[in-house]
Amino acid sequence: MSEQTPVTVALTGASGALYGLRLIDCLLGAGVPVYLLISEAGRLVLKMEHDIALPSRPGDIQATLCERFGAPAERLRVFGPKEWTSPVASGSGAPKRMAVCPCTTGTLAAIANGTSDNLIDRAADVVLKERGQLILVPRETPFSEIHLENMLRLTRIGAVVLPANPGFYHRPTSIDGVVDFVVARVLDHLGVEHGLMQRWGE
Ligand SMILES: Cc1cc2nc3c(=O)[nH]c(=O)nc-3n(C[C@H](O)[C@H](O)[C@H](O)COP(=O)(O)O)c2cc1C
Numbered sequence: 001m002s003e004q005t006p007v008t009v010a011l012t013g014a015s016g017a018l019y020g021l022r023l024i025d026c027l028l029g030a031g032v033p034v035y036l037l038i039s040e041a042g043r044l045v046l047k048m049e050h051d052i053a054l055p056s057r058p059g060d061i062q063a064t065l066c067e068r069f070g071a072p073a074e075r076l077r078v079f080g081p082k083e084w085t086s087p088v089a090s091g092s093g094a095p096k097r098m099a100v101c102p103c104t105t106g107t108l109a110a111i112a113n114g115t116s117d118n119l120i121d122r123a124a125d126v127v128l129k130e131r132g133q134l135i136l137v138p139r140e141t142p143f144s145e146i147h148l149e150n151m152l153r154l155t156r157i158g159a160v161v162l163p164a165n166p167g168f169y170h171r172p173t174s175i176d177g178v179v180d181f182v183v184a185r186v187l188d189h190l191g192v193e194h195g196l197m198q199r200w201g202e
Pocket residue numbers: 011012013014015039040041042044045048103104105106107139140
């Protein structure tokens with residue numbers, strides 16, 4: 001397998017942590033190293049939705065998740081919310097591709113306004129300023145005018161807003177099948193090969 005450049009993945013505290021877990025799993029499976037950022041609310045949702053209790057220190061989270069995904073530490077690196085010296089915090093070191101999956105409306109607002117108050121918001125800001133590829137997977141319903149305005153703003157700047165909006169024409173018979181619909185679209189936009197779903201017309 002040829003050496004691939006890393007993708008930054010941020011898990012925030014929206015419902016649908018499974019989208020993020022599956023995305024990480026697929027990236028690692030495709031040989032793509034992952035730089036992972038998890039918000040505090042993201043950790044809470046992981047606990048509530050999957051009984052996954054992550055430790056608080058980034059190094060411990062990394063050890064836990066490397067074991068879970070069967071990945072060596074150089075393939076899955078975890079950075080803390082204030083780790084400003086990490087590669088994702090600067091244009092000279094940050095991967096050119098990033099997905100926030102799932103993405104809260106709060107993080108969406110922070111990115112749309114360039115607040116850069118934590119490493120997720122800063123990493124997204126860096127990807128935007130470097131004209132990289134930023135994919136946002138918001139999960140909320142219904143959307144308010146504020147959410148929609150932020151999504152429009154981010155789309156105009158060049159981000160891809162890809163809501164966790166699964167289709168059903170592939171006739172999923174499990175939650176995994178529903179999740180894969182969304183993750184497949186994220187991987188498509190990241191340019192990562194996958195076999196999660198048959199393509200339309202195949
Ligand atoms: C179980 C649970 C589910 C949540 N689901 C959502 C959601 O689907 N969308 C959303 O925007 N916020 C959701 N929230 C609220 C966010 O977690 C909260 O606004 C938090 O401040 C977001 O912080 P973050 O963007 O740093 O992760 C949820 C919170 C919890 C505890």
